[in-house]
Amino acid sequence: MKDIEELADIQLLVDTFYGKVRQDDLLKDIFDGIIQDRWPEHLEKMYRFWQTVLLEEHTYYGSPFPPHLKMPVNEIHFNRWVILFSETVKGLFEGEKADRAQWQGSRMAEMFLSKITYFRENNLTPIV
Numbered sequence: 001m002k003d004i005e006e007l008a009d010i011q012l013l014v015d016t017f018y019g020k021v022r023q024d025d026l027l028k029d030i031f032d033g034i035i036q037d038r039w040p041e042h043l044e045k046m047y048r049f050w051q052t053v054l055l056e057e058h059t060y061y062g063s064p065f066p067p068h069l070k071m072p073v074n075e076i077h078f079n080r081w082v083i084l085f086s087e088t089v090k091g092l093f094e095g096e097k098a099d100r101a102q103w104q105g106s107r108m109a110e111m112f113l114s115k116i117t118y119f120r121e122n123n124l125t126p127i128v
Contacts, residue, residue: 003095004054007047013101014046017088026080030072053104054097066126068112069119078109 004010018039021027035042048060071077085105089098119126 001092001094004093004097004101007051007055007057009093010047010050010054013088013092014043014050016092017085018043018046020084020088021081024080024084026077027084030077034067034071050101054101064108065112065115069116069126071116073116075113078113082106082109 002009004013018031021031045060045062049064051057052060082105086102089101089105092098093101115126118124
């Protein structure tokens with residue numbers, strides 16, 4: 001196996017991962033309910049996000065957190081997301097960027113869960 005090196009690798013990672021999400025009993029209805037028929041648009045956004053994070057090619061612009069605040073998710077969902085994401089990375093790649101992808105995915109899930117919990121417990125809305 002090789003490391004994540006180019007956009008084609010990011011696309012393979014994202015497509016494979018979201019293929020698993022769309023089959024997962026815990027996550028599929030949440031994602032399909034929110035994304036609906038906009039999967040190509042969502043996948044393009046995820047390519048740009050991970051291209052920016054892992055390849056340091058700045059193609060993603062936006063605030064990834066606010067859309068997640070409205071999702072009906074909790075710690076169980078984030079844990080499952082991390083498991084699927086890590087399994088996908090490990091199944092396709094190995095190396096420094098693959099390790100970073102796993103770390104970044106886990107870190108992002110932890111941060112999003114913490115922020116979602118804070119906003120919900122305090123009945124707050126983020127300033128975008």
